[in-house]
Amino acid sequence: MVPLELDEGLPLERIKDFSLEELLGMAIKAEIGSREFYESLAQRVEVPELKRKISWLAGEEKKHEELLRRIYAKMFPGKEVVFPEEHIGPELKPVARELQGVQDVIDLTRWAMKAEEIAAKFYAELENMVEGEDKKRLMRYLSDMEWGHYYNLKAEYELLLDWEMYSQMMHVGP
Numbered sequence: 001m002v003p004l005e006l007d008e009g010l011p012l013e014r015i016k017d018f019s020l021e022e023l024l025g026m027a028i029k030a031e032i033g034s035r036e037f038y039e040s041l042a043q044r045v046e047v048p049e050l051k052r053k054i055s056w057l058a059g060e061e062k063k064h065e066e067l068l069r070r071i072y073a074k075m076f077p078g079k080e081v082v083f084p085e086e087h088i089g090p091e092l093k094p095v096a097r098e099l100q101g102v103q104d105v106i107d108l109t110r111w112a113m114k115a116e117e118i119a120a121k122f123y124a125e126l127e128n129m130v131e132g133e134d135k136k137r138l139m140r141y142l143s144d145m146e147w148g149h150y151y152n153l154k155a156e157y158e159l160l161l162d163w164e165m166y167s168q169m170m171h172v173g174p
Helices: 012-017 020-044 048-075 102-129 133-161 163-167
Strands: none
Touching: 012 102, 020 048, 020 102, 048 133, 102 133
16 A cells, blocks of 8 residues: 555656756755755654654655755756746655554555655766756766665665664654
């Protein structure tokens, strides 16, 4: 079952249907959504190490948002960021429900991994669309960072799956 926190969005193949301005707006909106998701998840997780990792991810997403806003401002001077209704790939929403235990955290981690994977592929595609080596390098950097987030989450996911290891130290509260 797909949790309420995820909107699956359009397939990555649709990236060519949008302008670079629209795609940057989607990217900024996705970074905001990811940050809000990680912040809300960190508030509900009580395992200190997991809470720190999730809070770190929220901070990383904030840095990406700021970076993308600067790129947008340089590419489209004087224009307000446009956030298209549509978006490519999954978009995480803040966690609105109470988490009932490890299984909920596993489920949310799995969707966060999927979102990070698609974000990495999204930035790799943007690299092909932007002009100039500096912008291409920046998109490659963002793609690599999203892959880093994916692997951080994957490591946590694998630990969560090992119920024996986490069952004694896991307590997820409201």
